[in-house]
Amino acid sequence: MKNNQFITLGIESSCDETSASIVAEGRNALSNIIASQIKVHQVFGGVVPEIASRHHLDNINTVIDSALKEADVTLNEVDLIGVTHGPGLVGALLIGLATAKAMAYARKKPLVGVHHIQGHISANYLEHKDLKPPFLALVVSGGHTNIVDVEGYNQYRILGRTRDDAAGEAFDKVARVLGLGYPGGPLIDEAAKKGNPHAVEFKRVYLEKDSLDFSFSGIKTGVLNYLNTQKLKGETISVEDTAASFQLAVMEVIVNKTIMAAVNLKKDKIVMAGGVAANSLLRGMLKEACDKKGIGLYHPSPILCTDNAAMIACAAYYKYQAGIVDDFYLDAYPNLAL
Amino acid sequence: MNILAIETTGALASVALIDEAGQVSMETSDQKMNHLQHLMPMVDQILSKRGLEINDLTYIAVSEGPGSFTGIRIGVSSARALAQALGLETIGVPTLKSFLYHVPEYKGVVCPIFDARRNQVYGGAYQWSDSKIKEVVAGDAYDLNGFLELLGQAFEPGGAGQTLPAQTVPGAAEPKAGEVTFFGDGIIPYREQIEAWQRASSNNNIRVLFAADDVRLQKASSIARLALELCRSGTLKSLYDLKPVYMRKAEAERKLEGK
Structure with a gap:
């Protein structure tokens, strides 16, 4: 406790960001330190698990020190330690977990393992102080594409998920073939602003009628085929037009399915989460669609859309409030279900 | 003086305690390759068997590698975090x-x-x-x-x-x-x-x-004994200097350099 406020230390290391955060009363991020490895992995064109794990280990203790220092909180004042225990890269997850477990054990603090997606959704609680469940959540990131019915702080029901690539994964792959680099999300978003989104009509994949699931591997192949055909014809390719057309095809499906779910379940709030929630087109399209239906739209600021530990601390706080505590056998689950 | 020694570089994890007189006790996991899950409970068991509290520890020693990359990291990150939480210095012990x-x-x-x-x-x-x-x-x-x-x-x-x-x-x-x-x-x-x-x-x-x-295999009791020697010769490290000894670059790095 500090100034009569409940203090949570959050730790996140599921992919390529090492992060630690101090959150007061579950909602107020006093610090949120993120050591990104984007530059490290850029040369490989994607996250290399072994290298990510090595960097997490190098960085984690100083990241925790900085989080405590910036929040002006001592380890003594920490009431709870929350840590991502899945899903993610197992070698990466275990750095945060081993660290959290050892610290919690040594200082006799309660320990709570947090599902990464629950963390992403919880980022909105940090941003929007009055937001409360129930609502519909759209989680889109490099590793996840989910439509989730959030019935309570700890009640989640996945309504739709990707059957192959995550949306962010498709962005990375298309960015690579367009020669835009890594990570693909922000680069395609940027290039698309200068392109014509109707230049190429890529197929929108809706799967079965009423399905809330996604499939993005087809559109990735569609882009590849288009580029090859153009090349064979000797036509010049507009990277901007291709990026814009690809992006619109992906986002249209995501927006339509999300709105369909919200309408069917009579949800008056949609909450965006995950790295792709920072995409400007997705935000704009969803806002327009929500306005038409009278649905409130919430999203975190860009920094809280990326992987960060404040969202993990927030989610841990609500689990702990509900009486959920883990023991020191807590393990890493690369395919943890929500 | 009580040194906690952690060994997670091989198939079986173990932890040991050694005092200044060189008296050693050890806990070994019977769970293969499940070090993350069992390490802290093993530390808890060995402390309670010796009638010690976590605050009675003086140094944290860890088998620094070589060995399984993942195993090394579980040991080193746990040792670093224990040292960070307890304000202790560490001892990096060469596994071989x-x-x-x-x-x-x-x-x-x-x-x-x-x-x-x-x-x-x-x-x-x-x-x-x-x-x-x-x-x-x-x-x-x-x-x-x-x-x-x-x-x-x-x-x-x-x-x-x-x-x-x-x-x-x-x-x-x-x-x-x-x-x-x-x-x-x-x-x-x-x-x-x-x-x-x-x-x-x-x-x-x-x-x-x-x-x-x-x-045949790595044992925390031997890590503890070498740690005591290193401690006597003043080979102590801050937790920030405690690094894994992989002895090999990541495969992706080797491939990139080989291009």
């Missing part, structure tokens, strides 16, 4: 060298090899000399044949492996010139190759032994 403590007062050369696949090993060779550790072959990642060649050279006249200890401990077996005992999980895939190497005429002065099952 710790095998010298597996068989007390052994006069021959101790040669741990860990299987790094594709005929590669992490290996080293060590020997007691005047109560000091003598490095016969430096610990590193080797092609098995290259490693054995270095080991053979050490036994040639004037080589490092042939010098016998000046002091013999009363009651200890007479030192045998050119005796090497292999340890580590590398024994299993490479035993025949090692025996063939020994039979080669140039190496017929070397007697090769293979460690018994119960002392």
Whole structure:
């Protein structure tokens, strides 16, 4: 406790960001330190698990020190330690977990393992102080594409998920073939602003009628085929037009399915989460669609859309409030279900 | 003084406690490759068996590698976090060298090899000399044949492996010139190759032994004993300087450099 406020230390290391955060009363991020490895992995064109794990280990203790220092909180004042225990890269997850477990054990603090997606959704609680469940959540990131019915702080029901690539994964792959680099999300978003989104009509994949699931591997192949055909014809390719057309095809499906779910379940709030929630087109399209239906739209600021530990601390706080505590056998689950 | 020693670089994890008198106790997990899950509960068990509290620890020692990359990281990150939470200094213990403590007062050369696949090993060779550790072959990642060649050279006249200890401990077996005992999980895939190497005429002065099952692999008790020696010689590290000793770059990095 500090100034009569409940203090949570959050730790996140599921992919390529090492992060630690101090959150007061579950909602107020006093610090949120993120050591990104984007530059490290850029040369490989994607996250290399072994290298990510090595960097997490190098960085984690100083990241925790900085989080405590910036929040002006001592380890003594920490009431709870929350840590991502899945899903993610197992070698990466275990750095945060081993660290959290050892610290919690040594200082006799309660320990709570947090599902990464629950963390992403919880980022909105940090941003929007009055937001409360129930609502519909759209989680889109490099590793996840989910439509989730959030019935309570700890009640989640996945309504739709990707059957192959995550949306962010498709962005990375298309960015690579367009020669835009890594990570693909922000680069395609940027290039698309200068392109014509109707230049190429890529197929929108809706799967079965009423399905809330996604499939993005087809559109990735569609882009590849288009580029090859153009090349064979000797036509010049507009990277901007291709990026814009690809992006619109992906986002249209995501927006339509999300709105369909919200309408069917009579949800008056949609909450965006995950790295792709920072995409400007997705935000704009969803806002327009929500306005038409009278649905409130919430999203975190860009920094809280990326992987960060404040969202993990927030989610841990609500689990702990509900009486959920883990023991020191807590393990890493690369395919943890929500 | 109480040093906690953590060993997670091999298939089985273990933890040990050692005091200033050198009294050691050890807990070993029976769970293969589940170090993350079982490490802290093992620390809890060993402390309560010794009637100690976590705050009674003086230093945190860890087997720093080589070994399983993931295993090394579980040990090192746990050790760093314990040190961070308790405000303690750490001791990074070279995993290969710790095998010298597996068989007390052994006069021959101790040669741990860990299987790094594709005929590669992490290996080293060590020997007691005047109560000091003598490095016969430096610990590193080797092609098995290259490693054995270095080991053979050490036994040639004037080589490092042939010098016998000046002091013999009363009651200890007479030192045998050119005796090497292999340890580590590398024994299993490479035993025949090692025996063939020994039979080669140039190496017929070397007697090769293979460690018994119960002392074959990494043990936290040996990590603790070497940690106590390192502590006595003042080899302490801040947790920020405690680094894994992988001895090998990540495969993606090697590929990139090979391009």
